[in-house]
Structure formats: C-alpha cells, structure tokens
Amino acid sequence: MSMVREGLLYSKEHEWVRLEGDVAFVGITHFAQEQLGDVVYAELPEKGAAVRQHSSMGVVESVKAASDLYAPVSGEILERNIKVIEKPELVNLDPYGDGWMVRVRPTDRGELGVLLSAAAYREHIGESPGTGGD
Amino acid sequence: MRRSPESGARTAEPALEPLLVELARAGRGGGHVPDADASAVIPARFRRTVPLALPELVEQQVVRHFTHLAQLNYSVDTGFYPLGSCTMKYNPKVNDRAAALAGFADLHPLQPEADTQGALRLIWELERLLAGITGMAEISLQPAAGAHAEFTSLLMFKAFHAGRGEGARRRRIIVPNSAHGTNSSSAALCGYVVTTVPSDPRGNVDLAALRAALGDDVAGMMLTNPNTLGLFEEHLEAVMAAVHGCGGLMYGDGANMNALLGIARPGDLGFDVLHLNLHKTFSTPHGAGGPGAGPVCATPALAPYLPVPRVIRSEEGRFRLDSQRPQSVGRVRAGHGNFGVLVRAYTYIRQLGEEGLRATGEDAVLAANYLLSRLRPTFDVAFDRPCMHELVLTLAAQKSAGASALDVAKALIDEGFHPPTVYFPLSVPEAMMIEPTETEPKETLDAFADALLRIAALVRTDPAAVRAAPLSAPLARLDEVRAARNPALTWERASS
Amino acid sequence: MLAAVGVRTVDELLEVIPPHARRPSLDAPAGLSELEVAAEVVALASQDRPAGNGPFFLGAGSYRRYIPAAVPALAARSEFLTAYTPYQPEVSQGTLQAIWEYQSLIAELLAMEVANSSLYDGSTAVAEAAMLAARVTGRSRVVVSASVHPEHRAVLATYAKGPDLDVVEVADEAALLLAAPGAACLITQNPAFRGDIVDLRALAEAAHAAGALAIASVDPIACAVLEPPGACGVDVAIGDGQGLGIPLSFGGPSVGIMAVRADLVRQLPGRIVGATRDARGVRGFVNTLQTREQHIRREKATSNICTNEAVYAIHAAVYLSLLGPRGLAAVAARSALTAHRAAARLASIPGCAVTNAGPFLWEFTLRLPRAAAAVRDAVLAFGIVAGHPLTGDDPNELLVACTELTTDADIDALADALTRVLA
Known part of the structure; x- marks a missing residue:
C-alpha cells in the first residue's frame, strides 16, 4: 500500500480528507497508523456534533499511546464509523478505506485551502517523521 | 518457577494455573468462622437478594493456588532487579517484623492518644530523621505514595501563592521533558497548566529554554535531581535562581533520593518542598506495586501548609495530634498515612545510622558507574558523563541491527535477570535505564554486565533469537493488543 | 570497582554537586545491629x-477482625512482597x-461489572470517585x-x-436526594458512619433522574448480607478493604476499592489487569487499558496514581477465597x-439510649448521659475501649462497633464498666 494516497487532502496532524459532493470523509493516514501501532480503541464524535478545524474531536489509542484526532475541517458530524469502534484494527488494515472515522459536512469550504496536497503531505512526513498526531 | 496441573482442575484454555473459579466446587470451604445468619436483624428490604457467587474452596486449595502464583513471580528476593527509577534494593526482614509487632499492627487509628504513644513517637522520630537526611524543616508522613505527595505539594504551592494574593495569576507549572509522567498528571489534577522544557545536550534542563518559559504566571517547577537520566543537574543553582527569581517555588521529586543519601541534602540545594519515596530510598518492600509512602518535606516558609493532623511533642515528652493549622491544605488521607510502611523505614534508618546512610548513597553511585564502565564500550550511553545512581543506555544501534530495547529486555529474562526499565525517559530513543542499587555485590553486577554483553553480541549475529525471547519464563510474550481490544477484566467476562 | 570506573575515590564522581552542599551532616544517630534495632522497636511498640x-468496641471505619492464619502466610510471601509493579508480565504472572x-x-x-486493581484507601477513593463523576458529567458540584x-x-x-x-455537604440522606439537580454525583456511605443501613436504591434513582452519578462507599464485608451497590443501580462503588484480612496498622496500609459500570471503565483511575494469551496460546494476564494512566496520558490521565496497594489487594483476594460466600x-x-x-444490653443502662434513626448493621450510636469522650476515657481505666466519641452536635454520643471477635463476655464487661462509670 502506498503511504500517501493521491487525490486526498491532508492535515499536518496526519488526518486525510476525501470530498464526496458536499460531504467529507475523514480518517488517519497510513503513516499515522504505522506510527501508532496496533490500534485498540477509537473514540469518535457522535452524529450531530459540531467540530472545529484543528480542535480535538476524538482519540485513537494503541496499547502504549493515545493520539488525539483533530478535525481537519469545521463542520457537523453526519456519521461516525461504528465498524471502527467495534473493530479498531480496521484503522491499521485499511486506513484510507474501511478504516475511515467520520463523515463531516464542512461549514466553511474555504478552510480546505490550508490542507496539504498528497505531494505536500509526502514532504511533510519526510521532514517530520514524528508521532502520529498528539 | 513451575507449573501446577496436579490440582486436576480443568481450565477453559491452556493455563499456568487454574483460576479460583475453576478450582471451586459448590459446598466446599468453611471452618474459619462459626456459621451465622443475620436475617433476624436485617430488614428484608435491605438484605442481599443477588447471588453471592464467590468461589468455594478448601484451605489447602487456596494455599496451593497462591503458592503456585507466588512462584511465578520474579522478585528482589529471587534475584537482581535493576529497574531504573524504582530503587529495587534489598528489603531487610527485620523491618517486616517490626511492622508486625502487635503494638503497631494491632493498633486502631482512632484509639486515644494515651494508648498510641509509641506509634505517635515513631512518626515524630521518623519526621526528625528525615528532616536531618533532607535538610528540610518539617515533614508530613500522610501521603500514601509519590504521586500522592506530588499532589499534596502542589496544593501547598497553590495555598502559598493564594496567601500572597497571587493564586489566580500563577497558573503554570514547569516540568522538564525527562520527568516522570506523574509530575504532569499531578499538576493537571491541581488545576495547573503544564509547560514542558527540553533538555540540553548534556542531559540538563535547557537553561535558555527554561528562562524563556518563566514568568510571573509560574507557580513553580517540578525537578527530579538527579534526573531520570541518572544525571545530577549541572546548572542546579542557576535553575533555582531563575525559578525563585520570578517568584516560583522549587519542587523536588525525590524518586532518585537514593543517589543523594549522605551526599547532598535537597534542603541545602534550595528546594522549597520535596517528596520522598520510602518504598524506594528507604527499603520498604514494593509489594508488587504498593503500598508505598510519600512523605512531604517543607522549608519553614512552606511548612504551615503541610497536611493535618501533625504529630507534636509536648514539653513533658508526650505526643499528640494537632489539627490547629489554619493554613494547612487539609487532610489528604484518612488515619496517619501508610503507618506500616513508616515503621519499616524507621527501622531501616535506625539500623543504618549516619555512616550507613552515607555509605548507601556512595555505594549506589559507585555501582552505577561501575556498570557504566563495563557497558560503555559496547552500548551507546544517552549522555556520556559520570552518572549518579542509575545509567541510561540508548539501544538505537541495536534496534537498527534487528533487536529493540524491549527485545534485549526480554533476553535478560532468559539470562536470569529482571529487565531494567525500558522506553523511559521518553526523551531517549530505545532507552534502557539501569539502577543497580547499593545492595548488590560486584559479582552480581559483573554477571549482569556479562549477560548484557552476550545479548549485544547475539544482536549482531542473530537478532531473531533475541526477538524470540523470553524462552525460559513461565510465559512467552503476551498479547497486549488482544487484552486492550477485548478487555476481559473479571472471570465473568473471560468466560463469556 | 573504583579502578574500573577510573577514579580514586567516589568523591571524584560527585564534583558536579555544589561544593557548599557536599557531604552534609545528617544529624542521624549511629547505626545499630539488627539485635539492637529489634529491641528498640519492641520498646516503642510496647508503649x-x-x-x-x-x-x-472501636470501629468508625477501621475494624478489628479475625485474620485467618493463611492470609499473611500466602499474601505476604516475599515473591509478592518484594516484586515491583508487573511491568514484565512474563515474570509477573503471580x-x-x-x-x-x-x-x-x-x-x-459488590455486584459491579469492573473493579480496578486498588487505590490508596477508602478516603482517597471517595475523592477519585468524585473526580470521575465530574469528568463524566462535565459538572463540578459534588454532593x-x-x-x-x-x-x-x-x-x-x-x-x-x-x-x-x-463540594456540598448535606446533613442526611433525605437532603442528599433533594440536592441532585445539577450535581455531578451524590455520595453516600453504607453502612453510614453512624452505623445506619442506607437505602442505595433511592440514591441511584435520585441521582439518575438528575443526570448525576450515584456513588456509594460500602463496607465490602457488609455486601455479603446487604443488597450490594451494583444491584441498587449505583454507578461507582468504592470502599476501604481493611476488613478483608488486613491488620489495623494504625490506619494503613489498607486497600482502596473502586468498581464501576462497564461503560465507565475508561474513566477508572489506577491500574487494571486484563486476561489475554501469550505467543504460544497460553492464558496470561497483563496490565491493560493503560492509556488512561499517567505514564502515557500525562496531564490528560484519569488520575495521577501509580503506586497503589497491590499486596493488600492480594491479602483481600486470599481472604475472600478462604472464607467463600458462606x-x-x-x-x-x-x-x-x-x-x-x-x-439492647447497653440501652438498658439508665440514661443510655441507642439513637440510630433506623436499622443498623454492626455499629450503632449510643447516647450517654454525659460527654462521650470523658466516659470513653473513664471506661479505658477498666481496660476496655468503649468506642468512638462523636464530635457532632451532641457531645454525648458514642459510636460502638462489634465484629465477629466481640464476645458476650466483652459486652458484659463494657456494660458493667459503663454502669459503674455513669453511676
């Protein structure tokens, strides 16, 4: 699996965003899940919650680390991925697919401008191979 | 270490030792107390209606079960336990005997003072002894552990600043990046915002970064000295001056006090409040995780804020409890703290005396530096200068060669040793933190160093063998991911 | 060793220490042999x-109970006593x-779903429970x-x-239930400090109706005969486990108990052990859900606790295994x-009366015709510890406790002494 998917937007905190019409799918990147190790628990915001860009909206945990999940865009949570809550290993197995975390309706599409392209994110993790988030 | 299946119990899955519930049979047990039925005196609406499904066993089964379990443990009494930052020194047996004396063990915390003069006196005397050892003025023995003492001390900071009208302004606590996790967590529990400062290239607090972080909104700084790298802070006086200069207080985390016994006193070094871990420095057994005791030691300026009650001595030499301390933060634990731990520490200090205490610090420092001299040619040292009571290696090179600090730790189990602390401090990659303590003879230190060197050689030739360790322990490596993903925290859940 | 290190004296390793602070006097007496120190502590204990x-008859939260011989023989084995926190599970399965x-x-x-591996004691368990409730509810008022x-x-x-x-303190259970609106939690104790049996179902109903947590500090032994907190709808059950085979020891160490509903497990403070398997498929146990704890979550941890009372939790486990349900x-x-x-016997003494408002379990409040502290001291001269003088509004109240060790002869002796003291 390639570390960084083309066609997605990325945050510096290692979340990805995939736009489908006026809805955004959000997850954590392959790089982030690799840094974190086996994911054992995900706490995701409930449907209807309002999240703010760059603010913590949940937590992803491995055995020995807890990482805040930051909202890459402000908006309203339309759905959280119950499958990830029930089977957190999906985040490791398929971070860009079945391991997605929430669906958000962005309130300000202008915010997308601060997110990184795949190329820029690739450069970001090349430069700062730190931990996946917090 | 061995296994037991002669109990005949069928276990739900392969196991070292059956569970109590797997050993139990209905109707077994009894004989410890006469049977009785309370229904005559408990109104029906309050009586237990849900079943009480505790396991039913005869005493012999219980004895074998817990004996088998004990045999699965590694302990200080089994062998060398160089767990960095935990001071796993030998625990003299006379201390346990002292704590078990009827006058101490069979004493109720609310008995009248006339009946508890010996216990109160022991508390008072232990406070005096610790004051001499630390150079601090007054001490409370109430906190039950180091983290409890940190919380108590930060409440004292809060009260001190509030008393000067600066409570609302001083909202930040400075914590070095090498600190124990409890420091940040205790500060947060106290409502403080934590500012972390980095280390400099010699393992000290980065002085420039500290000065930049200071301001009149700082309540104080929490400093472990020697720090968790086993290094004495080279700019200690400058750190003190900077923090005090902005009106902040200095908190000493005494987790590493073993290095300083008889060598330097935190009170003389400028700390305002200090905690001790009696279960580390003063040889009280760690009890598989507890109990401990965390005395809080204060300068005269901070002493009025210590928890109540305090033990005081009258002119006639009688001891009594005093709660009339209006500036006190209050009570932090019921009773008189972990008294049984206090008795052990008192006995230990009295047996060592002035010279023994001094030898303790010296021998602890010498043992760590000796291990350092044996390991330095082969392993990378996090910060290469003389250490105090513990040393921190960085196993990044071994990791690149195919075996991580965790793998090397597990391989030490096969060599017959308890592994050192690994992955702490967090600021050191692949950290391995070794604290030999003063109670191990040179032969043990050599055997341990030889084992580590053998493992290092194996990492170069066959890292997969190191990754496979341990092979000789009761269990192979455990699946922590499984435990966290599907928590089975009681037998109810394990069987479902 | 010095030669290997490359120094002539240990002092050369200590030059980093500010000279003015090096090599202080500790003001400590000279050391003692084991024989001498043993005699000294015996002399202290004999006071x-x-x-x-x-x-x-003194209880008030700490009880003199019968400790079966096998409890210390097993739980205080040095493989338990001299081990550290089980950081290396392969060699810590015991x-x-x-x-x-x-x-x-x-x-x-306690009929609860999950318990942690121990807190310091019953008092700090109350505080930890209150903080847990504040986190869960987002409210700060604790009643x-x-x-x-x-x-x-x-x-x-x-x-x-x-x-x-x-923190809002209320005088009784009725006031507690009324104070629920807006509270993070309601906290009570069963049996109450004065010995009364408390209705935990009413507590849970009132708390839940207001979106607050119901917290009950319970005596674990009382739970064998009283409806346990979990069966009453209590969210967080806490208590002090001293009665479970642990000596009085002047109030400590004991073991702080905390147990919760399953959905609160990630808010629990302290260590938790979970079952798992090793690489060969053999059942084993590890510390788990550690991301709640200070060494990982630091300032976001559920508590700062790390050292707990593990060896006394093991005492409690041995005690409960030996006694069983019966x-x-x-x-x-x-x-x-x-x-x-x-x-009944003491209330028959002229001027004395039991003042518990409702049913009590093994401790009761005796109203005396005179100040309880003075009566307690006077009875002490007969070699009898009569109980705990209460310090509330009525200075004449004495809290009297019985355990399975109390005999009818003890009761006779107390009744006789009280009769003479009060005559």
Whole structure:
C-alpha cells in the first residue's frame, strides 16, 4: 500500500480528507497508523456534533499511546464509523478505506485551502517523521 | 518457577494455573468462622437478594493456588532487579517484623492518644530523621505514595501563592521533558497548566529554554535531581535562581533520593518542598506495586501548609495530634498515612545510622558507574558523563541491527535477570535505564554486565533469537493488543 | 570497582554537586545491629496498647477482625512482597493473576461489572470517585452526605481544591436526594458512619433522574448480607478493604476499592489487569487499558496514581477465597447479631439510649448521659475501649462497633464498666 494516497487532502496532524459532493470523509493516514501501532480503541464524535478545524474531536489509542484526532475541517458530524469502534484494527488494515472515522459536512469550504496536497503531505512526513498526531 | 496441573482442575484454555473459579466446587470451604445468619436483624428490604457467587474452596486449595502464583513471580528476593527509577534494593526482614509487632499492627487509628504513644513517637522520630537526611524543616508522613505527595505539594504551592494574593495569576507549572509522567498528571489534577522544557545536550534542563518559559504566571517547577537520566543537574543553582527569581517555588521529586543519601541534602540545594519515596530510598518492600509512602518535606516558609493532623511533642515528652493549622491544605488521607510502611523505614534508618546512610548513597553511585564502565564500550550511553545512581543506555544501534530495547529486555529474562526499565525517559530513543542499587555485590553486577554483553553480541549475529525471547519464563510474550481490544477484566467476562 | 570506573575515590564522581552542599551532616544517630534495632522497636511498640488487649468496641471505619492464619502466610510471601509493579508480565504472572482475581472477587461481591486493581484507601477513593463523576458529567458540584466518614469527607474537601470542585455537604440522606439537580454525583456511605443501613436504591434513582452519578462507599464485608451497590443501580462503588484480612496498622496500609459500570471503565483511575494469551496460546494476564494512566496520558490521565496497594489487594483476594460466600456472610452476620445484643444490653443502662434513626448493621450510636469522650476515657481505666466519641452536635454520643471477635463476655464487661462509670 502506498503511504500517501493521491487525490486526498491532508492535515499536518496526519488526518486525510476525501470530498464526496458536499460531504467529507475523514480518517488517519497510513503513516499515522504505522506510527501508532496496533490500534485498540477509537473514540469518535457522535452524529450531530459540531467540530472545529484543528480542535480535538476524538482519540485513537494503541496499547502504549493515545493520539488525539483533530478535525481537519469545521463542520457537523453526519456519521461516525461504528465498524471502527467495534473493530479498531480496521484503522491499521485499511486506513484510507474501511478504516475511515467520520463523515463531516464542512461549514466553511474555504478552510480546505490550508490542507496539504498528497505531494505536500509526502514532504511533510519526510521532514517530520514524528508521532502520529498528539 | 513451575507449573501446577496436579490440582486436576480443568481450565477453559491452556493455563499456568487454574483460576479460583475453576478450582471451586459448590459446598466446599468453611471452618474459619462459626456459621451465622443475620436475617433476624436485617430488614428484608435491605438484605442481599443477588447471588453471592464467590468461589468455594478448601484451605489447602487456596494455599496451593497462591503458592503456585507466588512462584511465578520474579522478585528482589529471587534475584537482581535493576529497574531504573524504582530503587529495587534489598528489603531487610527485620523491618517486616517490626511492622508486625502487635503494638503497631494491632493498633486502631482512632484509639486515644494515651494508648498510641509509641506509634505517635515513631512518626515524630521518623519526621526528625528525615528532616536531618533532607535538610528540610518539617515533614508530613500522610501521603500514601509519590504521586500522592506530588499532589499534596502542589496544593501547598497553590495555598502559598493564594496567601500572597497571587493564586489566580500563577497558573503554570514547569516540568522538564525527562520527568516522570506523574509530575504532569499531578499538576493537571491541581488545576495547573503544564509547560514542558527540553533538555540540553548534556542531559540538563535547557537553561535558555527554561528562562524563556518563566514568568510571573509560574507557580513553580517540578525537578527530579538527579534526573531520570541518572544525571545530577549541572546548572542546579542557576535553575533555582531563575525559578525563585520570578517568584516560583522549587519542587523536588525525590524518586532518585537514593543517589543523594549522605551526599547532598535537597534542603541545602534550595528546594522549597520535596517528596520522598520510602518504598524506594528507604527499603520498604514494593509489594508488587504498593503500598508505598510519600512523605512531604517543607522549608519553614512552606511548612504551615503541610497536611493535618501533625504529630507534636509536648514539653513533658508526650505526643499528640494537632489539627490547629489554619493554613494547612487539609487532610489528604484518612488515619496517619501508610503507618506500616513508616515503621519499616524507621527501622531501616535506625539500623543504618549516619555512616550507613552515607555509605548507601556512595555505594549506589559507585555501582552505577561501575556498570557504566563495563557497558560503555559496547552500548551507546544517552549522555556520556559520570552518572549518579542509575545509567541510561540508548539501544538505537541495536534496534537498527534487528533487536529493540524491549527485545534485549526480554533476553535478560532468559539470562536470569529482571529487565531494567525500558522506553523511559521518553526523551531517549530505545532507552534502557539501569539502577543497580547499593545492595548488590560486584559479582552480581559483573554477571549482569556479562549477560548484557552476550545479548549485544547475539544482536549482531542473530537478532531473531533475541526477538524470540523470553524462552525460559513461565510465559512467552503476551498479547497486549488482544487484552486492550477485548478487555476481559473479571472471570465473568473471560468466560463469556 | 573504583579502578574500573577510573577514579580514586567516589568523591571524584560527585564534583558536579555544589561544593557548599557536599557531604552534609545528617544529624542521624549511629547505626545499630539488627539485635539492637529489634529491641528498640519492641520498646516503642510496647508503649502502645494493642486493640486485642481487652474488650474493643472501636470501629468508625477501621475494624478489628479475625485474620485467618493463611492470609499473611500466602499474601505476604516475599515473591509478592518484594516484586515491583508487573511491568514484565512474563515474570509477573503471580501478581497479575492474583490481582485479576481480586478484581473479579470485588466485582462479584459488590455486584459491579469492573473493579480496578486498588487505590490508596477508602478516603482517597471517595475523592477519585468524585473526580470521575465530574469528568463524566462535565459538572463540578459534588454532593456528599454526612453519612460518609468525616475523615473521608475531609480528604474530599482537600482534593476538591485541585480541580476546583464545589463540594456540598448535606446533613442526611433525605437532603442528599433533594440536592441532585445539577450535581455531578451524590455520595453516600453504607453502612453510614453512624452505623445506619442506607437505602442505595433511592440514591441511584435520585441521582439518575438528575443526570448525576450515584456513588456509594460500602463496607465490602457488609455486601455479603446487604443488597450490594451494583444491584441498587449505583454507578461507582468504592470502599476501604481493611476488613478483608488486613491488620489495623494504625490506619494503613489498607486497600482502596473502586468498581464501576462497564461503560465507565475508561474513566477508572489506577491500574487494571486484563486476561489475554501469550505467543504460544497460553492464558496470561497483563496490565491493560493503560492509556488512561499517567505514564502515557500525562496531564490528560484519569488520575495521577501509580503506586497503589497491590499486596493488600492480594491479602483481600486470599481472604475472600478462604472464607467463600458462606464464611463471609457468617462474619457479617455474627458481627451484626453481636452488635444488636450489645445495643439492647447497653440501652438498658439508665440514661443510655441507642439513637440510630433506623436499622443498623454492626455499629450503632449510643447516647450517654454525659460527654462521650470523658466516659470513653473513664471506661479505658477498666481496660476496655468503649468506642468512638462523636464530635457532632451532641457531645454525648458514642459510636460502638462489634465484629465477629466481640464476645458476650466483652459486652458484659463494657456494660458493667459503663454502669459503674455513669453511676
């Protein structure tokens, strides 16, 4: 699996965003899940919650680390991925697919401008191979 | 270490030792107390209606079960336990005997003072002894552990600043990046915002970064000295001056006090409040995780804020409890703290005396530096200068060669040793933190160093063998991911 | 060793220490041999009067109970006593399985779903429970009944200054239920400090109706005969486990109990052991859900606790295994039956009356015609510890406790002494 998917937007905190019409799918990147190790628990915001860009909206945990999940865009949570809550290993197995975390309706599409392209994110993790988030 | 299946119990899955519930049979047990039925005196609406499904066993089964379990443990009494930052020194047996004396063990915390003069006196005397050892003025023995003492001390900071009208302004606590996790967590529990400062290239607090972080909104700084790298802070006086200069207080985390016994006193070094871990420095057994005791030691300026009650001595030499301390933060634990731990520490200090205490610090420092001299040619040292009571290696090179600090730790189990602390401090990659303590003879230190060197050689030739360790322990490596993903925290859940 | 290190004296390793502070005098006396120090502590201990020296009716949160011989023989084995926290599970299965069984036994006894591996004691458990409730509800008002041990309330008040909780103390259970709206939690104790049996169902109903958590500090042995907190809808059950085979030891160490509903497990403070398997498929145990804890989550941890009371949790596990359900119920019942005989006998002394408003279990409040503290001291001259003088509004009240060790002869002796003192 390639570390960084083309066609997605990325945050510096290692979340990805995939736009489908006026809805955004959000997850954590392959790089982030690799840094974190086996994911054992995900706490995701409930449907209807309002999240703010760059603010913590949940937590992803491995055995020995807890990482805040930051909202890459402000908006309203339309759905959280119950499958990830029930089977957190999906985040490791398929971070860009079945391991997605929430669906958000962005309130300000202008915010997308601060997110990184795949190329820029690739450069970001090349430069700062730190931990996946917090 | 061995296994037991002669109990005949069928276990739900392969196991070292059956569970109590797997050993139990209905109707077994009894004989410890006469049977009785309370229904005559408990109104029906309050009586237990849900079943009480505790396991039913005869005493012999219980004895074998817990004996088998004990045999699965590694302990200080089994062998060398160089767990960095935990001071796993030998625990003299006379201390346990002292704590078990009827006058101490069979004493109720609310008995009248006339009946508890010996216990109160022991508390008072232990406070005096610790004051001499630390150079601090007054001490409370109430906190039950180091983290409890940190919380108590930060409440004292809060009260001190509030008393000067600066409570609302001083909202930040400075914590070095090498600190124990409890420091940040205790500060947060106290409502403080934590500012972390980095280390400099010699393992000290980065002085420039500290000065930049200071301001009149700082309540104080929490400093472990020697720090968790086993290094004495080279700019200690400058750190003190900077923090005090902005009106902040200095908190000493005494987790590493073993290095300083008889060598330097935190009170003389400028700390305002200090905690001790009696279960580390003063040889009280760690009890598989507890109990401990965390005395809080204060300068005269901070002493009025210590928890109540305090033990005081009258002119006639009688001891009594005093709660009339209006500036006190209050009570932090019921009773008189972990008294049984206090008795052990008192006995230990009295047996060592002035010279023994001094030898303790010296021998602890010498043992760590000796291990350092044996390991330095082969392993990378996090910060290469003389250490105090513990040393921190960085196993990044071994990791690149195919075996991580965790793998090397597990391989030490096969060599017959308890592994050192690994992955702490967090600021050191692949950290391995070794604290030999003063109670191990040179032969043990050599055997341990030889084992580590053998493992290092194996990492170069066959890292997969190191990754496979341990092979000789009761269990192979455990699946922590499984435990966290599907928590089975009681037998109810394990069987479902 | 010095030569290997490359120094002539240890002092050369200590030059980093500020010269003015190096090599202080410690003001400590000279050292002693084991024989001498043993004699010294015996001399100190002999200045105390052990609880077992005569009839003993003092309880108030700490109880002199029968400790089966096998409890210390097993739980204080040095493989448990001199081990550290089980950081290396492969060589710590003894500790880990014993603590996991403690969690299981406590959960069963309290009818709760999950228990942690211990807190310091009952008083700090009250404070931890209140902070848990504040986190869960996002509210800061903590309402606590006067039925909770006064020292535990004092500890709660101290802790509250940290996270800035607003602690409201109410005089009785009725006031507690009425104070629920807007509260993070309601906290009570069963049996109450004055000995009364408390209705935990009413507590849970009132708390839940207001979106607050119901917290009950319970005596674990009482749970063998009283409806346990989990069966009453309590969210967080806490208590002090001293009665479970742990000596009085002047109030510590004991073991702080905390158990919760399953959905609160990630808010639990302290260590938790979970079952798993090793690489060969053999059952084993590890510390788990550690991301709640200070060494990982630091300032976001559920608590700062790390060192706990593990070896006393193991004492409790051995005690409960030895006694089993029948033995434990017998301990509770014998204590209660004896207390009711004592209450009847003492209330028959002229000027004395039992003042508990409702049913009590093994401890009761005796109103004396004179100040209780003075009467207690006068009875002490007969070699009898009569109880705990209450410091509330009525200075004449004495809290009297019985356990399975209390005999009818003890009751006779106390009744006779009181009669003479009050005559």
